[in-house]
Amino acid sequence: MSQTIAISAQNVIKAFGHGEHAVRALDDVSLDIRKGEFFTLLGPSGCGKTTLLRLIAGFEMPSGGTILLDGADITNLPPNKRPVNTVFQSYALFPHLTVAQNVAFGLEMLGKSKSEVSARVAEMLALVKLDHLAARKTSQLSGGQQQRVALARALAPQPKVLLLDEPLSALDLKLRKEMQIELKRLQLETGITFVFVTHDQEEALTMSDRIGVMSSGHLQQVGSPKEIYTRPRNRFVASFIGETNFLPATREALGYRLDCGIVVQAPASQAQRVTLTIRPEQLRLVPEAEGDVPVKITNLVYFGTDTHCHMSLPDGTEVVARLQSPSDGESGLQVGQGIGLRFLPGALQVLEE
Amino acid sequence: MSGAPLSGPSQAEAALAAKTVRGGWLLSLPALVLLAVAAVGPLLIMVVYSFLLPGEYGNVEWGFSFDAWTGILFTRDVFDDTLRLEDAHLSILLRSVNLSLLTTIFTFAVGFPTAWFIATRPQRQRALWLFLITIPFWTNLLIRTLAINEIIRAEGLLNNILIGLGLIDQPLQIIYTDTAVFIGMTYVYLPLMVLPLFAAIDRFDMRLLEAGYDLYATRFQVLRRIIVPVVKPGIIAGSILVFVPALGAYVTPRILGGGKQMMIGNFIELQFGQGRNWPLGAALSVTLLVIVTAALLVYVRFANREVRHG
Structure with a gap:
């Protein structure tokens, strides 16, 4: 399916400071x-995501x-x-204006007619469900309501792209969950391209069509939430999104030899020295004789669900498996016990670095 | 601390709250007494005196008269007892209002960028700039005004420099003109404009500027639609702090206006001194008070008017 491009950043560099002290944010x-x-x-924080957003906004x-x-x-x-338009963190x-006047601001600056402005303001306030508060001053609103005003104000001029700079970070957990759903709804209803900045991986996974993972001024990986989670390209992406295990290994003719000497299967790679990764929920515990790798249990932490x-491989590498707790809460495992670890087919991923 | 809570207060709580309110009133009694003695008292004396007759060697003679009030704008003809408009008095009133307005506008025009500059400096530099602004307060007003005199008089610093540079042949006659009074008042009252403006701009959330630009406002629209309305309390405070004392200025017009370019303050002083017309002085003082109050009421109402949107 071919899709047209809304925003295209090409070889963008942003340096702050001069000479020796210059820092490349992007x-x-x-x-x-x-x-x-x-x-x-x-x-x-400090990875350059907000800088990229501000470059798109023109600040x-x-x-x-x-x-x-x-x-x-x-x-x-x-x-x-x-x-x-931007929804600011x-x-x-504008503290001197009412909710309706805030929403009208962009339209007035664009020189829209009075009737057009008031119709559009009413439409926007209905969209964010704030019609009843149109005449309030913004200082009289709760954090969640202010958030909605900010959204309505930025959406009112019908921008081609809406930029959102960590807009949910000031809200408490419950409100944040509500606004996540609300934002997704607004995006679907308006059809406007949303560029959302966050440091919260869960927020990113639940809301996005695609995610761009950034670190130290570089774009590490771009892909759908599923791609990013299941096939992280490098160690940074794998560890930043969700929890994971890292297993250093060396490529051989028949697969990858882990540092403990056991050969396992994983997708092909160019590099000789690689790091294999596997999510904790993809690890299976089996009797020692049936496992791919023998391990020793070092710790058990009960989380409810x-x-x-926690286990250690023969060479001392630590791995964690997440096991669904049985109905009586007793896993039947003991610290110090030897057990077998099995990698489900396709669960092991190869990282470039 | 005042008032009882809205929902279900116990009787004891209500009684305590009521007691606290009564106690609060009692505690403010010293302030009320001071206000009565120091503000309301003199004001009453002033009003009463303005309806009395002038004594021959100053002071007043007891006897009801409107003469002081008509004397503000009129003179009584010596021969036929008719009233004529007194141009000199009128021009003093007008000059006072004009010069004060001009000073207020000019201190704002200079003070706003200054306050903005200071408020946008890094925290540590700000203290230094504010310190520099307040330095003139350390010196007596009289000394500072005489220093201005020294700069702008015919053989003063300014004229010497201009002549030395060959820009002018004859010294500029600035001293003893309205311009001199205006320069002096602008200098004296500028800090009074800058400080409240700084306080307002310091509280201004600079991120609102980005929000304005993001919503298609031009620089001028950001200034007019966002900055000015948000820092308006500071603009009102600064204007009042400059206009009110400027209208009643005494030292500056006396020294830089040279006694010829009088303002209300000097005119009032004249009545209590050489003029030996205390009732007229009292009537003028009440007039000044009325002008100031009226001006403030109009100004504050005007400034607080909401910007209407479509």
Whole structure:
């Protein structure tokens, strides 16, 4: 299926500071965001995700590279000339205006007629379910309501792309879950391309059509949530999203030889020295004689729904398996016990680094 | 601390709350007494005096008269006892209002960028800039005004420099003009404009600027639709702090206006001194008070008017 591209970042570089002290917040990032998709930039703080968002919004100018919107070069356009709107982390609502006036602001600046503005404001407030609060000052609203005003204000001018800078981080857990569903609904109803920035991997996995994982100014991997989770490209992506086990290994003719000497099967790779990874829920515990690898249980941690079983391989490598807790809570395992570890077919992934 | 909670207070709590409120009133009594003695008292004396007759060597003679009030704008003809509009008095009133307005506008025009500059410096530099702004307060107003005199007088620093540079042949006659009074008042009252503006801009959330630009506002629209309305309390405070004392200014017009370019303050002083017309002085003082109050009411109402949207 061919999809048109909404935002295209090409070899974008952003450096802060000068000379020796210059820091590259973005180091040659190229990325295509498709029209109408919910795209998430995911990464730890300082990875450059917010910088990339601010470059798309026009608040910062790149040190190099180009940014295209619907194929047109917007690299040097100021923010007020870009058909792109932002939902700020702090919301940045205008404190001297009412809810309705906040939502109307962008439309008025675009010179829309009064009737058009009021119709659109009413429509937006209905969309975010705030019709009853139109005349309130924004300071009289709860955090969740302010969030909705910020969304309505940014959506009102019908931007080609909506940028969201960690908009849920200030909300408590319950509200955050509600807003996640709400955001997804808004995106589907409006059909607008969303570019969402977050450091919360769960948020990214549940909401996004595609995720771009970033770290230290580089785009590490771009893909659907399932691709990112099941086939992480490198060690950073594997460890940042979900929990995982790392097994150093060496490529051989018949598979990969783990450092403990046992040969296992995994997808082909170019590198000689690799790291194999497997998610804790993909590990199966079997009697010692039937396993791929013999291990010793070092710790058992009961989490309610599941039990985490920490084990060590013969060479000392630590691995964790997540086992569903049986109905009586007794797993029948004991610390110090020897047991067999089985890798389900296809569960082992090869990391490039 | 005041008032009882809305839902189901116990009687003891209600009684305690009521007692606290009564106690609060009693505690504010010293302030109320001070206000009565120091503010309301003198005001009453002023109003009463304005309806009395002037004594021959100052002070007042007891006897009801409207003369002081008509004397603000009119003079009584010596021969036929008719009232004529007194141009000199009118021009003093107008000059006072004009110069004060001009000073307020100009201190705002200079003070706003200054306050913005200071508020956007890094935290440590800000203290230094604010310190520099407040330095003039350390010196007596009289000394500072005389220093301005020294700069702008005919053989003063400014004229010497301009002549030395060959820009002018004759010294500029600035001293003893309205311009001199305006320069002096702008200098004296500028900090009073900058400080409340700084306080307001310091609280201004700079992220609102990005939100404005993001929503298609131009720089001018961001200034007019976001910055000015949000820092409006500071603009109102600064304008009041400059306009009110400027209208009643005494030292600055006295020294830089040279006694010819009088303002209300000097005119009032004249009545209590050489003029020996205390009732007129009292009537003028009440007039000044009325002008200030009226101006403030109009200004605050105007400034608080909501920006209407479609």
